Amino acid sequence: MSRSLKKGPYIHPKLLKKISRMKAGDKTPIKTWSRDSMITPEMVGYIFMVHNGKIFIEVEAREEMVGHRLGEFAPTRKFIRHGGKMQKELETKAKVVSGETAASKPKQEKNK
Secondary structure (H helix, E strand, C coil): CCCCCCCCCCCCHHHHHHHHHCCCCCCCCEEECCCCCECCHHHCCCEEEEECCCCEEEEECCHHHCCCEHHHHCCCCCCCCCCCHHHHHHHHHHHHHHCCCCCCCCCCCCCC
């Protein structure tokens, strides 16, 4: 459910204070834990260090981001890869294309 239009967008007051103190051309990142703050037109061009629960991720506010939240651009989960049969087939195809095949590797002899 979205926020009431009557209330307006939520921006953390301390974040607004930090933005107003900075100069327009200053590229110093603004460190924040406020993932729920909405990006406004005044924030465009500034760099924010948004906390994702573990580290701070650098987010540069652009014109297309206006109306979105800061937390949308700092993912909290790290995607590694999907497993399974299809993924293994894709990986073997990629190895064959790159030239790394089983025939190019030397075979090891077993001693009995």
